[in-house]
């Protein structure tokens with residue numbers, strides 16, 4: 001794994017949260033977020049994603065542990081820490097009677113930044129909200145409200161952006177637009193932490209992926225490494241003549257029959273130097289087994305996720 | 314510590330804009346109801362009531378009525394101002410911003426107090442249309458006006474954080490503030506009560522506010538003006554202490 005060239009922009013150490021109900025939502029989280037990356041936090045409902053984000057942003061009081069943002073402790077140096085962060089919450093919580101322009105300008109002021117209509121305009125344009133700038137928020141659709149929340153979070157030019165399920169309930173076209181916005185932000189140097197239930201979103205966007213379950217960080221990995229490491233590949237050999245059983249001579253391979261004996265499935269590990277494919281194909285023809293097609297299937301992040309979380313359940 | 318002045322201004326302007334949208338409701342209705350009091354109690358019934366402490370009854374009730382308005386409006390404005398973002402969830406933004414508790418309070422409470430001070434002055438001007446008014450100590454009058462508005466806006470802020478439903482938000486002003494004000498000498502001098510009740514009345518903090526405020530108009534008071542001032546400041550300090558505790562523990566704001 002390539003070592004981070006800069007100190008982490010967020011360092012989370014031993015973070016735990018027990019709610020007043022006695023429920024342990026976070027159980028000692030250790031996590032470093034690297035400067036400039038897109039980090040996707042995956043996990044089933046109730047895993048603790050929102051709690052983790054809320055703690056870093058100052059909405060949830062940690063029961064134990066520390067968080068520092070660019071070296072600023074979120075408790076003792078909260079002003080400096082929070083000034084760097086923009087937060088887009090999971091719920092669509094907006095004012096109703098304010099205009100888009102007013103609410104975004106409010107956010108900028110709240111974070112102590114001087115008025116800058118040019119910046120607000122840039123943000124609204126990038127989110128295709130410019131023609132809605134004088135509309136009251138309650139007249140907007142859900143997807144537009146979501147973008148208003150993003151605009152509010154970007155109003156003070158944060159260096160770190162938390163997106164808690166930014167594309168929940170957003171149609172496919174708009175989701176693609178949002179991905180573009182997120183990439184653009186990352187290119188401008190903003191570190192992005194997002195949660196999502198759409199695994200293809202993480203697969204598409206993230207540099208690194210963390211999986212959280214029952215308040216514990218089960219895994220943190222570079223996306224590519226993760227997919228390679230856990231990504232088993234399957235080779236499907238389509239047979240001319242269906243087989244009843246795997247022939248004796250081939251028992252040395254991890255082989256299975258599928259498709260009513262019309263295909264042999266060979267599972268191999270892409271990490272290994274030798275996958276054994278050449279040898280297998282040679283042995284097949286030696287055994288007189290004739291085939292007319294080959295397919296390979298790579299397990300997706302979704303399979304990995306379901307595997308991991310399923311094992312623990 | 315107050316250093317993020319832009320945040321204070323943002324909250325203040327936001328809150329004042331909210332009032333601006335409901336201008337008619339926030340000014341007309343209090344002015345109307347207070348005018349009705351003047352007509353009924355001042356002009357109609359007041360004709361049959363002797364002067365109190367040498368002040369015509371119609372004029373005597375003016376400070377009390379302004380206090381009544383100031384108290385109810387401050388509590389209503391401030392409690393709603395902080396309760397509503399909690400209710401809708403938009404409070405997340407304030408809580409995640411680089412603002413101190415003092416800045417949050419200054420923004421919300423400052424706006425609520427401003428609104429009730431403006432209303433108080435409008436009603437005072439309205440009153441001057443009905444009864445001849447002379448203000449003996451204008452500076453003290455303003456001091457009590459501002460102190461009361463701030464103190465009860467702080468109380469409203471506390472109620473707005475404590476309330477977990479709209480009922481509570483409305484019940485407290487109805488069940489606590491209004492009775493305290495009516496029993497606090499809005500319409501009479503404490504001196505006209507039977508002696509045991511005079512003593513009971515003195516545990517009502519509103520008595521001190523009205524007495525001090527009335528003194529600034531007519532130089533007549535139920536208690537010494539210094540005591541009034543002291544009690545007001547003590548109440549203000551108590552509210553600040555409660556708010557400080559609420560923020561320190563994250564009471565009903567953070568989980």
Ligand SMILES: Nc1ncnc2c1ncn2[C@@H]1O[C@H](COP(=O)(O)OP(=O)(O)OP(=O)(O)O)[C@@H](O)[C@H]1O
Nearest residue numbers: 019021023025044045046047048049050051052568
């Ligand atoms: N205020 C609270 N009091 C008690 N328990 C809470 C509170 N907030 C959250 N929880 C519990 O903590 C757990 C984690 O919640 P959290 O909102 O962090 O999950 P999440 O991973 O964001 O889930 P989702 O994908 O549904 O958004 C859940 O079991 C939830 O019920």
Ligand SMILES: [Mg+2]
Nearest residue numbers: 049050051090
């Ligand atoms: Mg969540």
